[in-house]
Amino acid sequence: MTAVDPVALEPGLDAPDLPPRRSRAWAKLRRNPAAIAGGGIVLFFAVVALLAPVLPVPGPAEADWSAVRAAPSLAHPFGTDDLGRDVLARMVWGAQASLLAGVVSVAIALALGVPLGMLAGYRRGWTDAVISRFTEALLAAPFLILAIAFAAFLGPSLTNAMIAIGLSAMPLFVRLARGQTMAVMTEDYVESARAIGVGHLATVGRYVLPNIVPPLLVQATLTIATAIIAEASLSFLGLGQQPPAPSWGSMLNVAKNYLEVAPWMALWPGIAIFLVVLGFNLLGDGLRDALDPRDL
Amino acid sequence: MSALLEVRDLSIAIAGAARPLVDHVSFDVAAGETLCIVGESGCGKSLTALALMGLLSNPPLRRTGGTARFRDRDLFELPPRELRDLRGGEMAMIFQEPMTSLNPALTVGDQIVEAVRTHRACSAAEARDRALEMLRRVRIPAPEKRLGEHPHALSGGMRQRAMIAMALANDPALLIADEPTTALDVTVQAQVLDLMVTLQRESGAGMMLITHDLGVVAGLADRVAVMYAGRIVETGPVAAIFDDPQHPYTLGLIRSIPALSGERRRLATVPGTVPTAAAMPPGCRFAPRCPFAGPDCRAAPPLAEITPGHRVACHRAPIEEKAA
Numbered sequence: 001m002t003a004v005d006p007v008a009l010e011p012g013l014d015a016p017d018l019p020p021r022r023s024r025a026w027a028k029l030r031r032n033p034a035a036i037a038g039g040g041i042v043l044f045f046a047v048v049a050l051l052a053p054v055l056p057v058p059g060p061a062e063a064d065w066s067a068v069r070a071a072p073s074l075a076h077p078f079g080t081d082d083l084g085r086d087v088l089a090r091m092v093w094g095a096q097a098s099l100l101a102g103v104v105s106v107a108i109a110l111a112l113g114v115p116l117g118m119l120a121g122y123r124r125g126w127t128d129a130v131i132s133r134f135t136e137a138l139l140a141a142p143f144l145i146l147a148i149a150f151a152a153f154l155g156p157s158l159t160n161a162m163i164a165i166g167l168s169a170m171p172l173f174v175r176l177a178r179g180q181t182m183a184v185m186t187e188d189y190v191e192s193a194r195a196i197g198v199g200h201l202a203t204v205g206r207y208v209l210p211n212i213v214p215p216l217l218v219q220a221t222l223t224i225a226t227a228i229i230a231e232a233s234l235s236f237l238g239l240g241q242q243p244p245a246p247s248w249g250s251m252l253n254v255a256k257n258y259l260e261v262a263p264w265m266a267l268w269p270g271i272a273i274f275l276v277v278l279g280f281n282l283l284g285d286g287l288r289d290a291l292d293p294r295d296l
Numbered sequence: 297m298s299a300l301l302e303v304r305d306l307s308i309a310i311a312g313a314a315r316p317l318v319d320h321v322s323f324d325v326a327a328g329e330t331l332c333i334v335g336e337s338g339c340g341k342s343l344t345a346l347a348l349m350g351l352l353s354n355p356p357l358r359r360t361g362g363t364a365r366f367r368d369r370d371l372f373e374l375p376p377r378e379l380r381d382l383r384g385g386e387m388a389m390i391f392q393e394p395m396t397s398l399n400p401a402l403t404v405g406d407q408i409v410e411a412v413r414t415h416r417a418c419s420a421a422e423a424r425d426r427a428l429e430m431l432r433r434v435r436i437p438a439p440e441k442r443l444g445e446h447p448h449a450l451s452g453g454m455r456q457r458a459m460i461a462m463a464l465a466n467d468p469a470l471l472i473a474d475e476p477t478t479a480l481d482v483t484v485q486a487q488v489l490d491l492m493v494t495l496q497r498e499s500g501a502g503m504m505l506i507t508h509d510l511g512v513v514a515g516l517a518d519r520v521a522v523m524y525a526g527r528i529v530e531t532g533p534v535a536a537i538f539d540d541p542q543h544p545y546t547l548g549l550i551r552s553i554p555a556l557s558g559e560r561r562r563l564a565t566v567p568g569t570v571p572t573a574a575a576m577p578p579g580c581r582f583a584p585r586c587p588f589a590g591p592d593c594r595a596a597p598p599l600a601e602i603t604p605g606h607r608v609a610c611h612r613a614p615i616e617e618k619a620a
Contacts, residue, residue, distance in 0.1 A: 188396040195349055195391070196384030196411040196462060206410065210401030 025214075028290040035286020041279030045272070049095040057089035061244040069262040079264035082254060090246035091268050097247040098276060101162050101231035101240070102224040108166025109173050110220060116170075117177025118212075122185065122204055131174065138171040147230050151239040158231075158247070161240035165230045169223050176219050180212035187211070214291035218284055225280035232273050248273050299324035300470055300502040301348070306362035308343050308352065315573050316360055318343050319526040322599075325470065325502040330493075332513040332534075333506045334549070335523035338570065341506045342392075344523075345472045348504075349389050350379045366470065385415040388463035390492075392475040394455035398447035404431075404458050405443030411465045430461035434491060453484035460492065467499060474506045489516060510553050514538060519605075522546045525570055525581040528599060532606030542608040544586045580610070588612045 029035050048055070058064075064076075064084040072079040078087035120131040138146065150164030184190060185208065193207045234240035235249025243250065248269040255266035301324065308318040318340040325331045333341045346352050347359050348371060364371040366387065371379065383389075391397045399407060408427035412418065418426075424443070431439035434457040447455055456476060463471060473492065477485035493516060496503050507513060513520055513534065521531040522543065530543040541547045548566035568585040577583055583593040592611050599609040608614075 188391060188393050189399040191351060192389075192391055192397040192459070192462075193399065193410075194351055194383070195389040196465075197380045197382070197414045198384075198410060199380065199414070202410070202414070206402060207399050211399070 025290045029286055032286045032289060034282045035290070038279045038282025038284075038286060041275055042283055045095050045276050045279070046099060048092055049099050052092045052096055055092055057092055058086045060090045060093040060246045061085065062089070069258060069265070071262075072264055078268050079262065081251070081265050082258060082262070087251075087265060087268055090251060091248070091272060094241075094246040094248045094251060094269065095272070095276075097158055097235075097241045097245070098228050098231060098249075098273070101158065101165065101247075102228040102276075102280070105162045105165035105169060105227040105231070106220050106224050108163060109169035109223065110216070112166070113170040113173025114177045114216065117174040117179075118181045118204055118208060120174070121178040121181025122200070122208065124182075128178070132178070135171040135174045138168070139175075143168050143226070144230060144233060147234065148237065148239065151234050156239045156242060158235075158241045158245070161231055161234045164234070164239075165227050168230070169227060172219065172223065173216065176215060177212060180215055181208055184208050184211045214287075218288040218291060221280055221284035221287055225277040225284070228276055228280070229273065232269075300327045300329075300367065301325040301504070302363075302365040303344075303348070304363045304365075306344060306347060306364060307360045308340070308347055309358060309360045310356055311358055313573060315526075315576050317357075317526050317573065318347070320362070321523070321526075321528050322362075323521050323528065323531065325504050327469065327502050328496075328500045329518045330496065330503045330505055330516050332517035332520045333504065333523060334508060334510065334513055334520060336508055336570065339523045340526040341508075341523055342474050345389065345474050345504065345506055348472060349383055349387065350374075350376075351389075381415065384411055384463070384468075385466050386468055387470045387472070388466070388468035390456075390459055390463050390471065390473040390476045393479050394452050394459050395479065397459055398455055400447055403444050403446055404450065408443075408458070408462050408465055411462045415466045426465060427461070430465050431458070433464070433495065434458070434461045436461070451484075452480050453488060456480060456484075456488050457491065460488070460495070464495060464499065467501075469501055471496065471501050471503045472506075473503065475508070476505075477512065478507075478509070485512075492516075510549060522549070525576065527581060527609065529582065529610070530606075530608045531599070532603075536603065536606045540603075540606075542602060542606070542613040543582075543610050544588055544612070545582050 062085060064080060064086070066084070067076060067080050068084040069082055070076055070080045076086050076088065078091060081087055081090070116131055120128040147164045147168040150167050151161050154160035154164055190203065190207050193203050198207070231240055231247070232249030232252065235247040236253045238253065241247030241250050251269040252266055255262070255269070258265055303324070304322045305320045306318060306322070307316040307320055309316040321340070321344055323331060333344065335341050343352070343357065348364055350371065352359065359372060366382070374382070398404070402410070405424065405427050408430055409420070409423040412423040412426045416423070428439055428443060431442055436442050436454055436457050442450065442454070447458070450458065476492065477488050480488060489512060492503070505512070505516060517534040519532065520534050520537045521528050522537070522545065523529065524545050530537065530541070530546045537546060538550060541550055545566065548564070551564035552566065554563055566585055571577060571581070571584060579594040579596045580586070580589070583589040586593070597609045597611045599607045600613070601607045602614050
């Protein structure tokens with residue numbers, strides 16, 4: 001039984017063992033110093049937010065009436081605010097609100113936007129027309145104005161602020177998912193999936209979705225940065241995190257009244273917002289370059 | 297014996313266009329038989345195949361007439377659900393571009409399993425066993441390893457073998473192959489074609505092979521249909537087509553095959569180009585390029601039988617070859 005099989009594949013005609021696409025993208029990301037720096041910043045704030053309960057800082061609402069608006073010192077490294085609360089402690093706890101708002105609102109935007117966008121891109125026709133017109137109507141209003149309107153409508157709370165930001169960011173993902181779905185639908189592998197009789201749901205779930213993840217991931221990372229600014233803005237306006245719970249935005253709101261006497265109250269939240277947003281943007285840009293299909 | 301697939305007067309047009317891209321095309325495929333459809337790019341070969349699979353991308357492309365009976369069912373009258381059950385089940389298709397026809401996000405094994413489980417009620421383990429068996433049948437080395445790999449780790453030839461494994465996973469009665477080897481290296485082409493012939497013999501399936509490579513036709517076909525500008529101009533057993541071509545276009549195609557032996561000569565070509573859909577002449581569509589054309593070619597020639605099974609659409613047929 002060792003006869004030569006006439007239709008066997010010739011040995012040596014094997015393709016070289018390329019590492020999978022995912023690990024090549026990862027290798028590219030790691031070689032990008034800006035992306036690593038961005039990732040580091042994001043990671044730092046995430047760790048701080050997660051460890052808030054165990055870090056050696058006072059409670060965020062603990063007032064020290066003997067040190068109201070005290071300048072940074074050993075006892076209060078970031079100073080204290082107008083009620084004698086430790087600014088460092090409020091920064092640490094405020095990181096939770098900011099990051100949570102960024103991640104949850106983008107998760108809401110993805111959960112609503114991607115299915116709608118894929119539906120529009122897959123079905124086309126009137127389904128697409130209805131979804132697209134609805135999306136365009138939302139996009140016609142500036143992002144923050146829309147978020148303020150939703151937040152004011154839903155009532156001031158951190159949860160409602162996240163829902164409001166998520167709803168406002170949703171049209172971005174509808175558009176992106178729709179366009180990417182349309183592009184993937186023209187790929188040969190979708191046609192060959194149809195040729196083996198794969199149904200609509202399986203086509204969308206197993207052939208379209210996995211292939212539109214990279215651009216969605218990039219957009220999501222960049223949108224987290226926008227969402228964090230939006231949460232800070234809503235909290236600044238009193239539509240987000242409610243006192244006494246801390247949030248960088250609401251800290252800025254109070255601090256604006258004491259800019260001349262206690263500038264540290266505004267300085268730290270300002271720097272933190274700047275850094276987190278920078279971090280997510282650097283990471284997002286790095287992901288975009290790493291996942292660029294043109295050189296994968 | 298009745299045909300597995302009977303296509304009658306199939307016409308396909310772009311919405312709004314005056315002339316169809318595929319014009320009253322009729323042919324049969326019997327079980328165990330290989331029908332080669334030959335013609336140059338844009339003659340409607342692939343459109344015909346896609347229409348049969350129900351994969352014409354509507355709205356722009358539309359079937360405007362004709363029937364296709366497959367195992368006594370009209371493919372064009374089937375509800376979408378039943379047509380989807382047929383696709384990849386009793387009827388399978390192999391595409392031209394193995395490099396892009398596999399989903400880069402799924403492993404090769406997952407994709408074959410997908411083909412199996414779409415059509416059979418079986419457990420994941422059974423489907424996986426079937427996928428492994430198929431990879432063995434298409435002679436992919438180290439099939440267990442390949443099962444878990446993504447398509448990018450496979451060469452073009454191996455990907456086409458994987459595509460064949462997918463297409464044959466449910467033992468189709470009819471296999472439609474649209475230029476399955478065009479994108480492959482010449483050495484790999486021969487291997488893949490040999491493989492397809494072997495598997496077809498094993499399964500007894502009917503095959504409709506679309507190609508523009510006459511070498512492939514000579515090696516594989518039982519019968520041949522030559523298409524030109526959306527119409528079948530000549531059809532018959534492979535021997536008749538090669539030994540006694542009757543349509544001037546077929547003649548031109550065969551004379552343009554380069555020979556490896558014998559006297560070196562300038563390669564014959566068919567002068568001119570295919571007219572665009574807008575400039576299509578009335579009557580015989582080949583007339584503007586035909587050396588034998590005359591005034592009567594303004595009327596469309598019928599596809600007439602000149603010897604049993606050999607039909608030609610030409611007013612000049614049968615050509616008196618001996619006189620030349």
